[in-house]
Amino acid sequence: xxxxKETNIKLLQTQSLLGIVINCGGYPxxxxxxxxxxxxxxxxxxxxxxxxxxFVTAAFSFAGTELVGLAAAxxxxxxxxxxxxxxxxxxxxxxxxxxxxxxVGLLVxxxxxxxLSEGTEDSAQRLTANASPFVIAIENAKIxxxxxxxxxxILIAVLSVGNSAVFGSSRTLAALADQNHAPAFLAxxxxxxxxxxxxxxxxxxxxxxxxxxxxxxxxxxxWLLASSGLSSIFTWGSxxxxxxxxxxxxxxxxxxxxxxxFRSQAGVAGSYVGLAMNIIVLVAQFWVGAFPIGWRxxxxxxxxxxxxxxxxxxxxxxxxxxxxxxxxxxxxVRIEDLDVDTGRREFSLPLLVAREAEERxxxxxxxxxxxxxx
Numbered sequence: 001x002x003x004x005k006e007t008n009i010k011l012l013q014t015q016s017l018l019g020i021v022i023n024c025g026g027y028p029x030x031x032x033x034x035x036x037x038x039x040x041x042x043x044x045x046x047x048x049x050x051x052x053x054x055f056v057t058a059a060f061s062f063a064g065t066e067l068v069g070l071a072a073a074x075x076x077x078x079x080x081x082x083x084x085x086x087x088x089x090x091x092x093x094x095x096x097x098x099x100x101x102x103x104v105g106l107l108v109x110x111x112x113x114x115x116l117s118e119g120t121e122d123s124a125q126r127l128t129a130n131a132s133p134f135v136i137a138i139e140n141a142k143i144x145x146x147x148x149x150x151x152x153x154i155l156i157a158v159l160s161v162g163n164s165a166v167f168g169s170s171r172t173l174a175a176l177a178d179q180n181h182a183p184a185f186l187a188x189x190x191x192x193x194x195x196x197x198x199x200x201x202x203x204x205x206x207x208x209x210x211x212x213x214x215x216x217x218x219x220x221x222x223w224l225l226a227s228s229g230l231s232s233i234f235t236w237g238s239x240x241x242x243x244x245x246x247x248x249x250x251x252x253x254x255x256x257x258x259x260x261x262f263r264s265q266a267g268v269a270g271s272y273v274g275l276a277m278n279i280i281v282l283v284a285q286f287w288v289g290a291f292p293i294g295w296r297x298x299x300x301x302x303x304x305x306x307x308x309x310x311x312x313x314x315x316x317x318x319x320x321x322x323x324x325x326x327x328x329x330x331x332x333v334r335i336e337d338l339d340v341d342t343g344r345r346e347f348s349l350p351l352l353v354a355r356e357a358e359e360r361x362x363x364x365x366x367x368x369x370x371x372x373x374x
Contacts, residue, residue, distance in 0.1 A: 019103030019134070022141050037109040045110045046293050052284040053293065056229035056310060059281070062097070063232035064161070065089050066239060067168045078345075079261045079352060086265070087374050107137035162206060169205075170198035181324070222309055230285065230313035237278035240271040249338035261345075261352075285310055 025032040037043075044051055068085050075081045108115065114136050132154055174195035177187035188197045211220045247268050250260070257263060264270060289310030295303060324330070360368065 019100065019107060019137065022137055023103060023106050033106060035106060037106060041109050041111050043105065043110075049288055049293055052288045053310070055281050055285050055288075056225060056313075059232045060225060060229040062093070063235070064164050064168070065093065066232075066235055067164055069239075070168055070171050080356075082262050083265075084371075084374065091374060104133040104137070107140070108133045112136060162209075166199060166202045166206065169202040170195050173198040173201065181328070223312070226309045226312040227316060228313060230282070230311070231317060233278050233281050233285075234313070234317045237275055237282075240275040240278065243271040244268055244275070245335060245338065246340065249335050249340050252335060253340060255340070282314065286314075 023033045046053070068082070068089055115133070132151070135151060135154075173182055173186045174189065176182035177184055177198075186195070186198045186201070188195065190196050208224070211217055211224075214220055243264065247257075250257075266273075289307040290303075292298070292303070292306040292310070295306075298306070360371075363371070
């Protein structure tokens, strides 16, 4: 998995560098592009509502960073590996994903015909999966060989996503089964620590990728995205809420923050900000779902379809939550009743801190700066 992910990051670096070269006119017969397309036809099509209308796609695309927490449970020394992994995820998202998306906006205008689904005029509502913006940018630059290379890049990136998805979903299924919240057979772990049955089920669901051969693949993709796109918003909102409640329970039991093996760099304040931002995204998504762009000229059926394409994940998640509460007859656990010790690894924190401090003394200055940032 690590090898595929590292390959994916290198490919993103290549995309970013290539985008910078194309934007600066560094190809035969090309000229400087700069921010031309941000002026004509313009950036942020349809204004703030147009921005909000792509939250589902953006949330789905950035999903998976929470796998750092799942992977930490299988590492030999989470206290050493987790801070490094968290920092690297932040920088990779910031430098490679954000930079790459910015370059896409600079190189491909929003009204590019190859981005739109056939027979659709509203660029804010319907985008097809048939063309990559980077491939379009390379074709516009009239570089004959690179489009095929970039398609291979995208294929490897998709392989990385699928790899991570199988890893995360299989571990989650096994953990739910271990806590009696899923069928017991999913909890089977082989002698190498792999949840084989859960992996098999997760991989089988991946066969849905063959819908690419269906004639109306765009419609199927839209509904699959609608049913899962906002799930990452609920996931990260719940992670932030759990962190807030955990730290409150930890303090209420008389524990100090210094007693934690790992502390979030953003602290509890970061979780409050993250929870608020996720709630804002859900509210904004409800707004653009109920009142999409051009809603006054849409029929009742089109309005209903638009709403569920934007907000279908919300009733699905809420339905599962309510069903779980009713079926298992559970209630919200109070702060004073939270168990903060079950499942914790036994280790001597003062001894680890002293050993790490001794190691840091021998580091050169460049390594101290690097470890602080990464």
